Every structure is written in structure tokens, then in C-alpha cells.
Amino acid sequence: MIGIVSGSGLGALADAVEIEREVPFLEAGLPISSVPGHAGAFVFGKLAGRSVLLMKGRLHLYEGYDARQVTAGIRWMVAQGINKLILTNAAGTMNNAFAPGTWMMLSDHLNLTATSPLAGADFTDMSVAYDAACRADFRTAAIVSGMTLHEGVYAGLRGPQYETPAEIRMLQSMGADAVGMSTVLETIQARSLKIPVVAFSCLTNWAAGLTGAHLDHKGVLETGRQAADEMASLLKQVLGEKR
Structure with missing residues (x-):
């Protein structure tokens, strides 16, 4: 079974799933996200004939x-039996060649959240965080x-404030192509x-300082909704081929 997590504004990915049953976060022992665009439910179903478990929101x-x-x-x-995980998120683009409205597949990440879910656990090798065969x-x-799919490094920060132009320049100097507030801990x-x-990453906007545009969550959600269909088509294509 394939696990899928839908990011901000990308709940429409669930529309592509033939739903068998839903489990609200609360029923699974999770609190509900307070962020608009994160529905808060697990969806069991089929996508391109494959069994999937989709997490609507995070x-x-x-x-x-x-x-x-x-x-x-x-x-x-x-615990439900997934053996592969597909994560999606909304992110700001810092790479001038990666325009908003397109998608970036993560080749690696920078964990700048100053935390980890593994406290008290064994050491974990992160040499290959994102599976090479899946990416291929x-x-x-x-x-x-014919879909434009960039590849690059994602910087994960705590938020909720968007970054300053100086912080974006720092992240660029560290080799990051996109920035967001999720995914790395997952x-x-x-x-x-x-x-x-x-x-x-659905690249929803230019990062701070690259243009004079005002950054807000509503714009992130709208761009995500528009791009969700393209990702759903790509998922169907890949999962269908791997049946």
C-alpha cells in the first residue's frame, strides 16, 4: 500500500482516489490541523488500481x-501497512529557473527546524533521504x-512567518532551491x-525579496489547487505502470 500526504491546497489529490473509507484524524488519535487547506482525515482507497492511504492535511x-x-x-x-511514502507540499521557489505554478521533486533537504522526531531513538542514516528508484x-x-518537473533541494523551516529577503539569500547560498514549513520531519x-x-513541492510563489509581491496563505492555497490535477495525473501514470 502506498502512503500519500497532501500539502497546503493539495487536498484535491484525494479527488483522484476511489475512496473506500475515511478515518478522521481524531479517530486515529491525531489532533486536527488549525491551518486552512488541511482537511484532517485519512483516506483508504484505490488510485490507478493501486491501494493507497492518503493523509489529507498534516x-x-x-x-x-x-x-x-x-x-x-x-x-x-x-502501522496500517504502507510500504512507500509520497509527500507533497507547497513551497516558495528561490531558483530563478523554477517558476511558480510548477513542481519540484526533492533530491535532498535541509532540516532547519532545530528538532527531530527521533529523540531517544537509534541513529538513522539519511545519506539517501529520497529514494533514487522512485525518483527515476x-x-x-x-x-x-511533457510535464515540467524540476529537481532540487528543499529547506524546511519552522514558520509560521515567511522568510525575510536576507534569510532567502542565506538559504540560496546553502544550496536550497525551495523553502517550506513541512516534509523534512516526515x-x-x-x-x-x-x-x-x-x-x-508545488512551487506556489517566489520567495521573499525575489519580487515585490506580498506573500499570503490564500495565494499559496489557490496555486496549489490549480496544480493538484497535474500531480494527480503524474501519480496515476506512475502507479498504473507499477501494477
């Missing part, structure tokens, strides 16, 4: 939760379908449980 550090609470949904999905499958499918948790991960 919890964030900036809501006041700790790293273990933020990753509780990943542990719950693993999506890369090939994107080329075949990846760390999944890899500690030996679950392969592939992750995608």
Missing part, C-alpha cells in the same frame, strides 16, 4: 506541536507526459522506519 511545528506529534500520522500510516520512475513519467520519521520516500 500537522506543523508552527501550530505548537512537537516533532513527535507532527510525525504521528506517518507512524499511523506505517517519476522523472521518466514526467518526460513522457521524511526523517519514514526513513527511520525503513520506508522509501519520494517528495514533491
Whole structure:
């Protein structure tokens, strides 16, 4: 079974799933996210003939939760039997070649949250955070379908404030291509449980200082909604080929 997490404004990914049953976060022992665009439910169903478990929405550090609470949904999905995890998020782009409205597949990440869900656990190798074989499958499918799919490094910060122009310049100097407030802790948790991960950022806006545009969550949600169909098509293509 494939686990999928939908990010801000990307709940429409669930529309592509043939739903068999839903489990609200509260029923699974998770609190409900307070952030608009995060529905707060697990969806069991089929996508391109494959069994999937989709997490509609997620919890964030900036809501006041700790790293273990933020990753509780990943542990719950693993307990249900997922053997691969697909993460999506909304992110600001810092790479001039990666325009808003397109998607970036994560090649690596920077954990700048100053925390980890693995406190008290064994050491976990993060040399290959994002599975090479999975990435190759999506890369090939994107080329075949004509979809623009960038690849780059994601910087995960705590939030909830957006970054300053100076912080964006710092992140660029560190090699990051996109920035957001999720995903890295979920990846760390999944890899500690030996679950392969592939992750995608919907690039919803230019990061601070790259243009004079005002940053707000409503714009993030709207761009995410518009791009969700493209990701749903790519998922169908890859999962259908792997049946």
C-alpha cells in the first residue's frame, strides 16, 4: 500500500482516489490541523488500481506541536501497512529557473527546524533521504507526459512567518532551491522506519525579496489547487505502470 500526504491546497489529490473509507484524524488519535487547506482525515482507497492511504492535511511545528506529534500520522500510516511514502507540499521557489505554478521533486533537504522526531531513538542514516528508484520512475513519467518537473533541494523551516529577503539569500547560498514549513520531519520519521520516500513541492510563489509581491496563505492555497490535477495525473501514470 502506498502512503500519500497532501500539502497546503493539495487536498484535491484525494479527488483522484476511489475512496473506500475515511478515518478522521481524531479517530486515529491525531489532533486536527488549525491551518486552512488541511482537511484532517485519512483516506483508504484505490488510485490507478493501486491501494493507497492518503493523509489529507498534516500537522506543523508552527501550530505548537512537537516533532513527535507532527510525525504521528506517518507512524499511523506505517502501522496500517504502507510500504512507500509520497509527500507533497507547497513551497516558495528561490531558483530563478523554477517558476511558480510548477513542481519540484526533492533530491535532498535541509532540516532547519532545530528538532527531530527521533529523540531517544537509534541513529538513522539519511545519506539517501529520497529514494533514487522512485525518483527515476517519476522523472521518466514526467518526460513522457511533457510535464515540467524540476529537481532540487528543499529547506524546511519552522514558520509560521515567511522568510525575510536576507534569510532567502542565506538559504540560496546553502544550496536550497525551495523553502517550506513541512516534509523534512516526515521524511526523517519514514526513513527511520525503513520506508522509501519520494517528495514533491508545488512551487506556489517566489520567495521573499525575489519580487515585490506580498506573500499570503490564500495565494499559496489557490496555486496549489490549480496544480493538484497535474500531480494527480503524474501519480496515476506512475502507479498504473507499477501494477
